[in-house]
Amino acid sequence: MNNLHASKSISVDxxxxxxxxxxxxxxxxxDTENENKWRLPNDWLIKNESLDAVAKRVMNKLIGNSSNxxxxxxxxxxxxxxxxxxxxxxxxxxxxxxxxxxxxxxxRKTDASWFKMKDTLELICDHHAIIDFSLxxxxxxxxxxxxxxxxxxxxxxxxxxxxxxEAVLNRKLEKANFRKKILHMNVISAINQKQYGTSQRAAxxxxxxxxxxxxxxxxxxxxxxxxxx
Amino acid sequence: MNNLHASKSISVDxxxxxxxxxxxxxxxxxDTENENKWRLPNDWLIKNESLDAVAKRVMNKLIGNSSNxxxxxxxxxxxxxxxxxxxxxxxxxxxxxxxxxxxxxxxRKTDASWFKMKDTLELICDHHAIIDFSLxxxxxxxxxxxxxxxxxxxxxxxxxxxxxxEAVLNRKLEKANFRKKILHMNVISAINQKQYGTSQRAAxxxxxxxxxxxxxxxxxxxxxxxxxx
Numbered sequence: 001m002n003n004l005h006a007s008k009s010i011s012v013d014x015x016x017x018x019x020x021x022x023x024x025x026x027x028x029x030x031d032t033e034n035e036n037k038w039r040l041p042n043d044w045l046i047k048n049e050s051l052d053a054v055a056k057r058v059m060n061k062l063i064g065n066s067s068n069x070x071x072x073x074x075x076x077x078x079x080x081x082x083x084x085x086x087x088x089x090x091x092x093x094x095x096x097x098x099x100x101x102x103x104x105x106x107x108r109k110t111d112a113s114w115f116k117m118k119d120t121l122e123l124i125c126d127h128h129a130i131i132d133f134s135l136x137x138x139x140x141x142x143x144x145x146x147x148x149x150x151x152x153x154x155x156x157x158x159x160x161x162x163x164x165x166e167a168v169l170n171r172k173l174e175k176a177n178f179r180k181k182i183l184h185m186n187v188i189s190a191i192n193q194k195q196y197g198t199s200q201r202a203a204x205x206x207x208x209x210x211x212x213x214x215x216x217x218x219x220x221x222x223x224x225x226x227x228x229x
Numbered sequence: 230m231n232n233l234h235a236s237k238s239i240s241v242d243x244x245x246x247x248x249x250x251x252x253x254x255x256x257x258x259x260d261t262e263n264e265n266k267w268r269l270p271n272d273w274l275i276k277n278e279s280l281d282a283v284a285k286r287v288m289n290k291l292i293g294n295s296s297n298x299x300x301x302x303x304x305x306x307x308x309x310x311x312x313x314x315x316x317x318x319x320x321x322x323x324x325x326x327x328x329x330x331x332x333x334x335x336x337r338k339t340d341a342s343w344f345k346m347k348d349t350l351e352l353i354c355d356h357h358a359i360i361d362f363s364l365x366x367x368x369x370x371x372x373x374x375x376x377x378x379x380x381x382x383x384x385x386x387x388x389x390x391x392x393x394x395e396a397v398l399n400r401k402l403e404k405a406n407f408r409k410k411i412l413h414m415n416v417i418s419a420i421n422q423k424q425y426g427t428s429q430r431a432a433x434x435x436x437x438x439x440x441x442x443x444x445x446x447x448x449x450x451x452x453x454x455x456x457x458x
Contacts, residue, residue, distance in 0.1 A: 010317070050306055074301050075319055077279055088239070090304055143373055 010045040010088045012054035013127070015073070015134040016063070018098035019151035023116055024167040025098070026131060027062060030111035031124050039124045040131070041112065042089075055092040062107040069095040069150040073134050076126070093134035095150035117167075135168075142168055146187065149208045157195050157203035161188070239274040240318045241283035242356070244302070244363040245292070247327035248380035252345055253396040254327070255360060256291065259340035260353050268353045269360070270341065271318075284321040291336040298324040298379040302363050305355070322363035324379035346396075364397075371397055375416065378437045386424050386432035390417070 016027040031037040043058050045051065051072065059066035073091035103112055115121055117135075141147045148168050152160065158179055166173055182188060187209050194202035245256040260266040270287050274280065280301065288295035302320035332341055344350060346364070370376045377397050381389065387408060395402055411417060416438050423431035 051304060072303050075280060075304060140369070140373065144369065 010051075010090060011042050012045060012051055012058060013040040013042040013076075013089050013091055013130060014055055014058045015040055015091065015093040015131050016059065017093065017095050017134075017138070017151065018101075018114060019164055019167060020098050020114075021163070023118075023163075024151075025114040025116055027112055028115055028121065028123070029062075029107075029113075034124070037122050037124050038115075038127075040127050041110075045090075051090050051092075055094075058092075059094060062104060062110070062112050063096070063101040064104045065101060066094070069147065071137075073130065073137060076130055076133075089130070091130045091134065093138070095138070095147065097151060097153050099153050138168055139170075146208065152208075155191060155193070155205040155207055157205060159203060161206070238316050239280075240271050240316055241274060241280055241287060242269040242271040242305075242318050242320055242359060243284055243287045244269060244320065244322040244360050245288065246322065246324050246363075246367070246380065247330075247343060248393055248396060249327050249343075250392070252347075252392075253380075254343040254345055256341055257344055257350065257352070258291075258336075258342075263353070266351050266353050267344075267356075269356050270339070274319075280319050280321075284323075287321075288323060291333060291339070291341050292325070292330040293333045294330060295323070298376065300366075302359065302366060305359055305362075318359070320359045320363065322367070324367070324376065326380060326382050328382050367397055368399075375437065381437075384420060384422070384434040384436055386434060388432060390435070 018025050018027065027041065028038040029041050031039045041058050041062055043054050043061075045054050052070070055070055055072075056066040059068075059070070071093055073093055076089040076091055098114070117131075123131075138147060142165070148164050151164050151168075161182070162173060162175055162178055165178065188206045189209055191205050191207050193205045195205055196202060247254050247256065256270065257267040258270050260268045270291055272283050272287050272290075274283050281299070284299055284301075285295040288297075288299070300322055302322055305318040305320055327343070346360075352360075367376060371394070377393050380393050380397075390411070391402060391404055391407055394407065417435045418438055420434050420436050422434045424434055425431060
């Protein structure tokens with residue numbers, strides 16, 4: 001049966017999402033073969049290595065850490081039609097709080113940059129498809145899990161939390177309704193501390209209640225959003 | 230860089246779920262190397278073939294058709310610790326209405342059988358993990374999509390629909406509440422026809438409204454179940 005076994009090159013491509021006040025962003029590097037194009041950071045699988053290990057290696061190289069929410073997306077095939085070798089790409093996505101990470105020297109060398117989701121860049125192959133597919137998974141998980149808290153710092157304001165939800169779902173939320181629901185679910189707590197360093201009226205800070213995070217889990221109450229439009 | 234590229238054997242393993250009155254079942258074949266063990270049906274990727282094509286081939290071989298809901302799950306690695314060759318398993322799951330398919334001659338030759346989810350069989354490697362992972366994806370998608378209608382025939386009764394939801398979610402639902410919600414969502418319609426061939430009082434038949442299936446989609450109303458316990 002061995003003659004049927006296919007040999008392929010396996011690449012792990014990572015969609016690293018970060019959030020800042022401007023919205024949702026993705027970390028891209030300049031393509032080495034065509035300097036006008038950008039690509040997802042990637043690396044090849046080495047014998048006896050796990051796919052998760054490759055994803056962590058890719059993240060470490062660029063932002064010096066990988067202790068975030070990292071998840072396999074799916075296998076993408078034949079994305080690069082110009083490539084004569086049949087390559088299998090295993091997509092991964094990660095969610096990080098941008099404030100906690102700095103670009104490494106290696107990251108700066110590869111011209112790594114954060115790009116807003118709405119910026120239309122020329123990406124190699126169908127890397128847009130891997131980004132879109134990842135974003136859809138995150139949108140879905142947002143309905144019943146605490147996944148997007150990984151984009152926030154430990155302490156955050158309610159307006160920041162709403163902005164994260166709006167950025168990921170790509171919709172405007174009814175703010176009062178959202179506030180009521182999320183507080184009712186008891187998954188965030190006010191920490192009796194105000195945000196500082198802002199010119200506006202200082203907003204109260206909240207933190208995520210890890211002990212109550214099962215509230216988000218399947219079979220429990222789920223966020224049933226009301227949208228403005 | 231070519232010396233870094235790993236060569237692996239890639240297997241596509243399929244979790245085929247079916248539903249009958251007894252509950253949710255999965256199609257397994259007897260392992261050829263150890264006749265006391267069972268395994269997921271699988272096949273190897275051939276050069277220039279897509280993973281989806283392998284999954285369809287596996288299903289065709291056993292049940293003569295693959296025009297169902299078929300979805301890639303994720304890559305599972307090193308599941309067979311006794312295997313000296315590093316194998317990558319791409320998991321797939323499929324949902325079929327058992328009434329529409331018959332086991333093929335090839336299926337019968339490989340000793341393929343349907344097993345109830347709660348039966349504890351000895352499976353090779355960690356095939357249980359692939360089944361559990363697939364079932365979790367289906368449970369999640371059930372909250373916001375019409376995925377489990379693929380397990381039902383075109384015409385079904387409300388009790389059948391509730392049994393499918395209960396089998397997949399592995400929980401008892403509040404029947405009156407479920408009935409009210411699903412009818413309110415307008416995703417199923419009564420077809421003015423009764424079930425026959427049953428000794429009980431004939432139940433009304435319904436069909437799924439494909440044109441309204443976006444009701445289930447993200448950003449729309451989602452099923453917010455009430456459970457009995």
